[in-house]
Structures are given as structure tokens and as C-alpha cells.
Amino acid sequence: IRSSIPILCSVEGVIRNIEPVGRYFLAHARRKLNNHSFSEDERIQAEANAKQLEVIQDEDFEEETPELLSRDPKDWKVDDPRIQKFKQEEKAAKEAKKKEKEDAIKNAKEAAQRAAEEERLKKEQAEAEAKLKTHNYFYPPDESPPLDVIDMQLSELDFLFEKLSLEDLQNVRKQLDSTQDRHGAKQILVKEASGLVSSGVLSADSFKYFKSDKLSTSLTTAPAPAANGPAATTNVWAAAQQAQLERALQAYPPSWKGEGDRWDKIAEAVENKTKKECKLRVK
Numbered sequence: 001i002r003s004s005i006p007i008l009c010s011v012e013g014v015i016r017n018i019e020p021v022g023r024y025f026l027a028h029a030r031r032k033l034n035n036h037s038f039s040e041d042e043r044i045q046a047e048a049n050a051k052q053l054e055v056i057q058d059e060d061f062e063e064e065t066p067e068l069l070s071r072d073p074k075d076w077k078v079d080d081p082r083i084q085k086f087k088q089e090e091k092a093a094k095e096a097k098k099k100e101k102e103d104a105i106k107n108a109k110e111a112a113q114r115a116a117e118e119e120r121l122k123k124e125q126a127e128a129e130a131k132l133k134t135h136n137y138f139y140p141p142d143e144s145p146p147l148d149v150i151d152m153q154l155s156e157l158d159f160l161f162e163k164l165s166l167e168d169l170q171n172v173r174k175q176l177d178s179t180q181d182r183h184g185a186k187q188i189l190v191k192e193a194s195g196l197v198s199s200g201v202l203s204a205d206s207f208k209y210f211k212s213d214k215l216s217t218s219l220t221t222a223p224a225p226a227a228n229g230p231a232a233t234t235n236v237w238a239a240a241q242q243a244q245l246e247r248a249l250q251a252y253p254p255s256w257k258g259e260g261d262r263w264d265k266i267a268e269a270v271e272n273k274t275k276k277e278c279k280l281r282v283k
Helices: 022-034 038-060 066-070 075-079 081-134 147-162 166-178 182-198 213-221 239-251 262-269 275-282
Strands: 007-011 014-018
Touching: 022 038, 081 147, 081 166, 147 182, 166 182, 166 239, 182 239, 239 262, 239 275, 262 275
Parallel strands: none
Antiparallel strands: 007 014
């Protein structure tokens, strides 16, 4: 406990007040307890410090052997396990940072590609929807289509386009651009919807306005296929199936000399179409 009563210290006739705290007080107390003068206390403390320094030096001392003296002083940088560990950690950190940067660049490119594709999809959808307005939503030019019919067409069109790839959507838009007849334009969309229904992507009741009467009739009246027999097929060709057929015809031209039947290969490349249907489609 620090005392508030000062301690008087007389040095060479000068009286000083020493607070009972700190190194000066401890030195004063040490001299008083041991009855040492200033010079004696300083000598004793110097000897104690010298001994302590010798102990520290002895702990760090490494015996100089001939083998040690023959080594290159720079070898410690190679042999020191601490330096090796530091270098390994530094290398791992650099590689991790490099990989992180590469992953960030890769993710950014993929995100940009997805954004660009989504933008193209939106553009194709907007152009296709504009065709509905151009054809007065498949009503005669002198009639105004009801709002509920317009909403139904736009909703079913969005639902249809969600299931089409960018390539299929571009193909549909090109077909719509090439026809000036509202009935023909409607049949293009009905055909696409029927293709998705026949391929099992969508159910028959997914569409009301763009529903094919022929397809719904065939689905309700056709007999069920045998348990191990082939699935029922339809004459409706979707844009995706047409594109698959065209690519297969290019891959397997009449001059193809590969193993197996050419039309079998073509039919395998077209989803939900038989060899006979592919031949009829081409001929």
C-alpha cells in the first residue's frame, strides 16, 4: 500500500523526499536493509547483471565444431525448418490468391454469358410477342380482341417460351417473321406447344388457346402402348426436333459409310421420333 508519509533520504548533505514506490525507492530500501553505500550497491548490482548476462550468453552458445566451421554461413537459410515452413506457407498463400483470382474471373465470365443469353432470350420473346400484336392477336383486322384473350395468349406465350432454348426460340421467331398470315402464325405457336406436350415436357392441359385439337384427340383416343412396346408418336414436329433432324442429316449424309444404318443413326439423334417418321419428314 502506498504511504502518504514521505521518506527522507540524505545524500551528500541534501535531504530529499522519496515516495515509497518505483525503482528509486527499491534501491533506497535495498541499501538500508543491507547497510550499503551508494558505491557498494552499484558495484553489487553491476556484478549481478554481469552474471545474468553470462547465463544468457551460455544458453545461446553453440559449440564451434570443425563441421560447423566448414559450412557455408548461407546454408542456415536452406536448412532452417522455420524458414522452409515460412516459404511453404507463403507459396500456398500465393497459390490460393491466384486461384481465387482465376475463380473470380471465371465466375464473372460465366455471369456475363448468362446475362447476355438472358438478354437475347428477352429480345427474342419481345419480338415474338410483337408478332401477336401485328396479327391482331389472330383476330380479323376489323375486330378488337377481348382483353382476357390477349392476357391468355401472352401468358401462354411466356409459359411456352420458358421451355424453349435460345436456338429454338430464334427458330420460332424466324418462322413468325416469314409468314404474313395470322392463321399460319398461330399454327406455328400451336405446333411448338404440341411438340412440348407430345415430348412430355408439358401436359396436354397446359395450353388452352394454343392447344392442338388433333393432338388432344390423339392423346384421348389412341390406345395405350404395350408395357414393353415403343411409346406413341405424333406427326407434330417441334422446332427442337426439326433442328435435331437437320443436324443429323448433316452428320449422316447419303455418302456416309459408317457402321450401321444411316436412318437408324438419324432417328437416334431426333427426340421422340422413329426412323419412319424421319424418312417421311425428309421425303
